Amino acid sequence: MTVVGGGASGQFVLLATNSSHLDPKHWPQPEAFRPERFLLESGGRTGPADPPAFAPFGVGPRMCVGNKQAVIAAKSALVQLYRRFTFSLHARQRLPLRTRTAMTHAPRDGVWVSVHAR
Numbered sequence: 001m002t003v004v005g006g007g008a009s010g011q012f013v014l015l016a017t018n019s020s021h022l023d024p025k026h027w028p029q030p031e032a033f034r035p036e037r038f039l040l041e042s043g044g045r046t047g048p049a050d051p052p053a054f055a056p057f058g059v060g061p062r063m064c065v066g067n068k069q070a071v072i073a074a075k076s077a078l079v080q081l082y083r084r085f086t087f088s089l090h091a092r093q094r095l096p097l098r099t100r101t102a103m104t105h106a107p108r109d110g111v112w113v114s115v116h117a118r
């Protein structure tokens with residue numbers, strides 16, 4: 001995992017999670033949308049051999065205390081949405097997707113999708 005800055009007492013440490021999450025050494029075809037890579041039953045894995053290489057919630061004693069709640073909320077929301085609608089990429093969406101990195105890594109200008117009721 002890439003660490004910017006020092007680790008000595010009183011110094012600011014920034015985990016460059018964006019670079020480790022896109023590292024093909026840990027994540028084959030990191031740009032590909034392959035959510036099954038996280039499913040153990042699909043032969044995937046929940047994290048690479050080096051756990052800090054997957055750290056959307058940070059690592060160690062200061063790891064996000066809301067990480068479980070955040071994942072459950074995201075799963076619940078997605079289940080509700082996918083039960084009612086289907087989603088596909090809209091022709092207006094240009095690829096590759098332009099992203100921006102701040103507190104989180106996200107699409108820079110949103111994502112154009114077509115939504116249809118099931």
Ligand code: HEM
Nearest residue numbers: 056057058059060061062063064065066067069070071104
């Ligand atoms: C997708 C949603 C979320 C993401 C990506 C996220 C991510 C993070 C990250 C990267 C950190 C810094 C960890 C570090 O310093 O190493 C953090 C800290 C923290 N998060 Fe979250 N978080 C999320 C949701 C939540 C929720 C829902 C809560 C509360 C219910 C929460 C509460 C906290 C708190 C209190 C800290 C500070 C922990 C500490 O410094 O000891 N977060 N979060």
